[in-house]
Amino acid sequence: MTAAPPTIAPAGGALATDDLSAYYGTLEAVGNVSIAFRRKSVTALIGPSGCGKTTLLRCLNRLHELTFDACVSGRVLLEDCDIYEWGMDPMAIRRRIGMVFQRPNPFPTLSILDNAVACGGRRLNRRAKIEVAERALRAAALWDEVKDKLTRSPLQLSGGQQQRLCIARAVAAEPEVLLMDEPTASLDPIATAVIEELMARLAERFTIVAVTHNMQQAARVSDVTAFMLADADGTGRLIEVDDTAKLFTKPSDPRTEDYITGRFG
Amino acid sequence: MSPIDRGFAAVVYGGSVLFALLIVGLFVELVLGSWPSLKAFGPSFIWHSAWDPVANKFGALPMIYGTVVTSLIAIVLAAFVGIMAAVFLADFAPRWIATPLSFLIELLAAVPSVVYGLWGLFVLAPLVRTAIGPALQHVLGWTPLFSGPIYGVGLLTGGIILALMIVPTVTAISREVIAAIPRDLREASMALGSTHWETATRVVLPAARIGIFGACVLGLGRALGETIAVTMVIGNRPEISASLFAPSYTLASVIANEFTEATTSLYISALIELGLILFLVSIVVNALARLMIWRVRGSRA
Amino acid sequence: MIGTARLHRRRVSASLGTAVTLLCALLCAGALLVILGYVVVQGIGSVNRAFLTQLPHPVGVPGGGVGNGILGTVIIIAIATAMAVPVGLLTAIYLALFGRGTVPETLRFLSDVLSGVPSIAIGLFAYTILVAPLKHFSAFSASFAFMMLMLPLLVRTSEQAIRSVPQTVREGALALGMSNFRATMRIVLPTARPAIITALLLAIARVTGETAPLLFTAFGSQFWETNPNRPMAVLALQVFNYAISPYANWQAQAWGGALLLILAVLILSLGARYMLRQASRRLES
Numbered sequence: 095m096t097a098a099p100p101t102i103a104p105a106g107g108a109l110a111t112d113d114l115s116a117y118y119g120t121l122e123a124v125g126n127v128s129i130a131f132r133r134k135s136v137t138a139l140i141g142p143s144g145c146g147k148t149t150l151l152r153c154l155n156r157l158h159e160l161t162f163d164a165c166v167s168g169r170v171l172l173e174d175c176d177i178y179e180w181g182m183d184p185m186a187i188r189r190r191i192g193m194v195f196q197r198p199n200p201f202p203t204l205s206i207l208d209n210a211v212a213c214g215g216r217r218l219n220r221r222a223k224i225e226v227a228e229r230a231l232r233a234a235a236l237w238d239e240v241k242d243k244l245t246r247s248p249l250q251l252s253g254g255q256q257q258r259l260c261i262a263r264a265v266a267a268e269p270e271v272l273l274m275d276e277p278t279a280s281l282d283p284i285a286t287a288v289i290e291e292l293m294a295r296l297a298e299r300f301t302i303v304a305v306t307h308n309m310q311q312a313a314r315v316s317d318v319t320a321f322m323l324a325d326a327d328g329t330g331r332l333i334e335v336d337d338t339a340k341l342f343t344k345p346s347d348p349r350t351e352d353y354i355t356g357r358f359g
Numbered sequence: 360m361s362p363i364d365r366g367f368a369a370v371v372y373g374g375s376v377l378f379a380l381l382i383v384g385l386f387v388e389l390v391l392g393s394w395p396s397l398k399a400f401g402p403s404f405i406w407h408s409a410w411d412p413v414a415n416k417f418g419a420l421p422m423i424y425g426t427v428v429t430s431l432i433a434i435v436l437a438a439f440v441g442i443m444a445a446v447f448l449a450d451f452a453p454r455w456i457a458t459p460l461s462f463l464i465e466l467l468a469a470v471p472s473v474v475y476g477l478w479g480l481f482v483l484a485p486l487v488r489t490a491i492g493p494a495l496q497h498v499l500g501w502t503p504l505f506s507g508p509i510y511g512v513g514l515l516t517g518g519i520i521l522a523l524m525i526v527p528t529v530t531a532i533s534r535e536v537i538a539a540i541p542r543d544l545r546e547a548s549m550a551l552g553s554t555h556w557e558t559a560t561r562v563v564l565p566a567a568r569i570g571i572f573g574a575c576v577l578g579l580g581r582a583l584g585e586t587i588a589v590t591m592v593i594g595n596r597p598e599i600s601a602s603l604f605a606p607s608y609t610l611a612s613v614i615a616n617e618f619t620e621a622t623t624s625l626y627i628s629a630l631i632e633l634g635l636i637l638f639l640v641s642i643v644v645n646a647l648a649r650l651m652i653w654r655v656r657g658s659r660a
Numbered sequence: 661m662i663g664t665a666r667l668h669r670r671r672v673s674a675s676l677g678t679a680v681t682l683l684c685a686l687l688c689a690g691a692l693l694v695i696l697g698y699v700v701v702q703g704i705g706s707v708n709r710a711f712l713t714q715l716p717h718p719v720g721v722p723g724g725g726v727g728n729g730i731l732g733t734v735i736i737i738a739i740a741t742a743m744a745v746p747v748g749l750l751t752a753i754y755l756a757l758f759g760r761g762t763v764p765e766t767l768r769f770l771s772d773v774l775s776g777v778p779s780i781a782i783g784l785f786a787y788t789i790l791v792a793p794l795k796h797f798s799a800f801s802a803s804f805a806f807m808m809l810m811l812p813l814l815v816r817t818s819e820q821a822i823r824s825v826p827q828t829v830r831e832g833a834l835a836l837g838m839s840n841f842r843a844t845m846r847i848v849l850p851t852a853r854p855a856i857i858t859a860l861l862l863a864i865a866r867v868t869g870e871t872a873p874l875l876f877t878a879f880g881s882q883f884w885e886t887n888p889n890r891p892m893a894v895l896a897l898q899v900f901n902y903a904i905s906p907y908a909n910w911q912a913q914a915w916g917g918a919l920l921l922i923l924a925v926l927i928l929s930l931g932a933r934y935m936l937r938q939a940s941r942r943l944e945s
Contacts (some may be wrong), residue, residue, distance in 0.1 A: 155835060157831060157834065157835055160831070160834065162760055183361060185361055185837045185838070185839055186837065187837075188834065188835055188836065188837040189836070189837035192835070192836070193832075193835035195828050195831065195832060195835075196828075197828055199826065199828040199829050199831075199832040200832075201829060201832070201833065201847050201851075202829065202851050203847070203850035203851050203853075204847075204850075212833070212836055212838075212847075213836040213837060213838070260832065263832075263836065264835075264836065267836060267837065361839055363839050363841050363842075364839050364840045364841055366841070367839070367840060367841035367844070368758070368840075370750065371750050371753050371754045371757075371758070372754065373750070374746065374747050374749070374750020374751050374753075374754065375750060375751045375754040375755075375767060377747055377750075378747050378748075378750075378751040378767070378771075378811065378815065379767060379770060381747075381808060381811070382770045382771075382773070382774050384785070384789070385774075385777070385781075385782065385785045385808070388784075388785050388788045388789055389781065389784060389785065389788070391788070392784065392788045392792075439684070440684045440687055440688065441684075441688070443680055443681045443683075443684035443685070444681065444684040444685040444687075444688050446681045447678075447681035447682055447684065447685040448685060451678055451681055451682070452682075452685070460685055460689055462933075463688075463689040463692050463693075464685075464688045464689060464692070465929075466692055466926070466929060467688060467689075467691065467692040469865055469866075469925050469926075469929050470692070470695065470696075470869070470922060470925065471868065471869020471870070471871070471896060471918075471921050471922070471925060472869060472870070472871060472872070473869060473871045473896050473899050473900050473903070473918070473921070474695070474699060474869065474899075474918045474921060474922060475695070476900070476903065477699075477899065477903045477914055477915065477918050478695050478698060478699070480903060480904070481702075481903075481911070482698060523691055523695075526688055526691075527688070530688060554670060554671065554674035555674060555678065556673065556674035556675075556677040556678055557670070557674065559677075559681075560677065577776075580776050581776075583778070584776075584777070584778025584779070584780065584781070585778070586778065586779065586780040586871075586872035587871040587872050587900060591900070591903060591904060611778055611780045611872070614780050614784065615780060615872055615875055618784075618787075618875065618876045619875060619876050619879070630784075631784055631788070634780065634781045634784040635781075637778050637780070637781050638777055638778070638781045641776050641777055641778055641781070642773050642776070642777070644776070645772065645773060645775075645776030646769075646772075646773065649772055
């Protein structure tokens with residue numbers, strides 16, 4: 095059933111994986127994934143629940159290894175440099191690869207301003223802080239809504255605003271890649287539309303990899319789509335990667351076709 | 360790992376190791392401190408009843424007897440009242456009664472031991488001498504347990520004070536255990552036409568019995584080691600007598616009373632050995648209790 | 661007919677049973693109110709300015725106070741807290757962040773064991789390592805014993821508090837490239853702070869009225885003693901000594917001291933409850 099893993103790599107990758115597998119203890123959650131993410135585009139990772147999309151995403155900024163008993167094999171190349179190579183500093187890597195989580199997770203004890211500059215803003219004076227925050231918040235299309243309450247707690251913001259604050263927080267570090275783990279999963283349709291619009295704009299500056307289990311969303315926001323599926327052992331495999339338009343109209347793998355036409359749950 | 364995180368981990372490990380060392384040190388020091396006594400008396404320390412500092416002869420039996428009897432009185436009284444109160448708070452009381460009442464009972468646990476002792480000495484002990492004691496003697500005086508002169512201070516008074524002190528422990532933990540029993544179990548019973556009372560006594564309590572037993576054992580553990588309050592009302596006499604009205608001694612209260620007056624090193628060592636016994640017993644009792652509470656709470660978590 | 665009679669009997673026993681449980685709950689709460697009431701009535705007369713600020717008078721001389729005992733209690737608890745907080749917090753951080761496997765489980769078990777060890781045994785420990793070798797009683801040895809009493813509560817409750825900070829908040833910090841150290845200090849601990857302060861207040865409440873280990877550590881003093889290397893007066897110890905004395909005016913002072921102890925514990929408990937509400941509010945939103 096598990097044929098040779100597809101290695102169709104859209105040209106010009108800023109970030110790529112090479113034969114990447116991820117484990118929880120002895121369970122192989124993601125198996126032999128090789129994929130290159132196209133520079134300054136949105137790549138959507140789709141697939142049914144439990145197919146390893148999120149695990150794959152968490153391998154890309156070395157967050158996976160923080161889970162108890164978790165480990166990774168294979169390579170993840172950021173500008174042709176393996177981030178898992180011995181001696182690489184995960185903290186430095188995470189500054190170059192930002193992440194937005196499934197649920198908005200602003201830091202509850204910091205103000206909106208301090209959240210926006212949480213990465214590296216500690217040594218700035220207030221003026222410089224506000225400057226950095228404004229740039230990030232504008233990029234996240236949040237500045238106008240919060241500019242008068244920068245010292246307030248982020249918990250007073252709506253869910254959609256909190257999520258944009260988290261995007262601003264990630265953007266403030268000027269990363270090269272932005273990972274998004276179902277960024278709209280906990281939001282209402284209107285807030286979702288705002289974030290989707292934002293993703294298109296952010297793609298002009300960053301290489302974006304977004305996990306979603308909503309195929310319509312993938313079709314709307316992404317340039318490239320990658321489809322994953324768990325095999326009989328529960329190991330997530332990369333089935334197909336292609337331009338979004340092509341993958342949704344003329345998938346080359348029958349399993350992809352089954353999924354996008356709704357034959358899997 | 361970055362250097363700063365390596366340092367952080369090292370400090371965190373260091374703190375934990377220090378914590379572990381403190382606990383191990385507690386045990387080691389108690390053993391070392393009681394070494395002279397252990398060497399002089401061996402295991403017979405536990406079953407010898409002579410406690411004679413003048414002749415340098417020490418046996419722990421009277422104190423073990425006093426500790427066991429007062430704790431048993433306490434747990435018998437506290438278990439019934441505490442479990443019933445827990446049932447009320449968990450199953451019967453509406454929230455607006457249960458919340459303040461639980462808070463009051465928790466406060467009972469926060470009252471300092473020395474305050475219980477003071478109250479026991481000046482209120483409870485006279486009450487036992489003039490009212491409770493004579494009444495019990497009137498009804499049950501034919502048994503050796505309730506015969507003999509009533510001093511006011513003694514095993515019974517110590518037991519009652521201890522019961523007051525451990526009832527919050529029994530209530531609070533039993534309530535938690537009862538609240539952890541799944542709702543559908545109650546609803547199944549109610550659906551069969553049982554009353555609330557029948558549901559509580561025939562379904563909920565049996566289902567929670569291990570955890571409730573654990574709560575009682577934990578209370579017993581507290582009672583065994585309680586010092587100041589008991590010292591103030593037990594009468595402080597190293598004798599074994601059948602009557603609950605008689606003055607006695609517990610392991611903890613003899614240490615409290617005599618430690619600063621102990622002159623010879625063997626005397627001090629014998630007192631530390633009493634502390635060692637207390638320490639070991641409390642470990643066994645507490646480990647047992649936690650195991651039982653974990654079994655109920657853990658399996659449903 | 662038989663059916664209704666049985667039903668009637670079941671209803672009666674149900675009401676009786678409920679009444680018994682209510683009675684038991686009221687008995688517990690009532691016992692507290694009786695003891696509190698007694699202490700207030702007996703103690704209120706002794707509490708005045710002199711009582712709070714003066715040294716104890718010798719036997720037979722009326723008046724005098726427990727000022728040095730109050731001061732001693734504060735000093736000893738302050739030193740105990742200063743020692744218990746770092747050790748307790750570090751252990752809690754270890755258990756919460758690195759805590760899986762046999763070693764942490766053993767540590768948790770040891771901590772639970774320590775919480776059940778009678779305070780008098782802990783007092784003996786303080787005596788054997790800090791009093792006997794130095795050949796004199798000291799306030800510091802009392803602080804050491806108090807620290808041992810505070811630690812298990814502090815460790816387990818702080819561990820819970822740190823654990824209750826959502827994992828995503830911590831990962832959010834790490835995903836920004838923060839070090840484990842900074843993520844913990846700047847994000848996780850501040851979020852858990854109200855719950856940790858709750859634990860600390862409860863731990864302080866626990867030792868405020870503690871007497872047994874003081875008998876052979878702090879020992880007591882008749883003077884304004886502030887040197888932790890010397891014997892020191894402690895309020896709880898004064899209450900104990902006055903209570904078992906045969907003099908009426910000392911016994912009255914014991915009630916006054918008991919009132920102060922209860923007030924202190926009450927305030928600490930209410931403060932802990934307030935902080936707990938803050939903590940749950942912070943995690944809800």
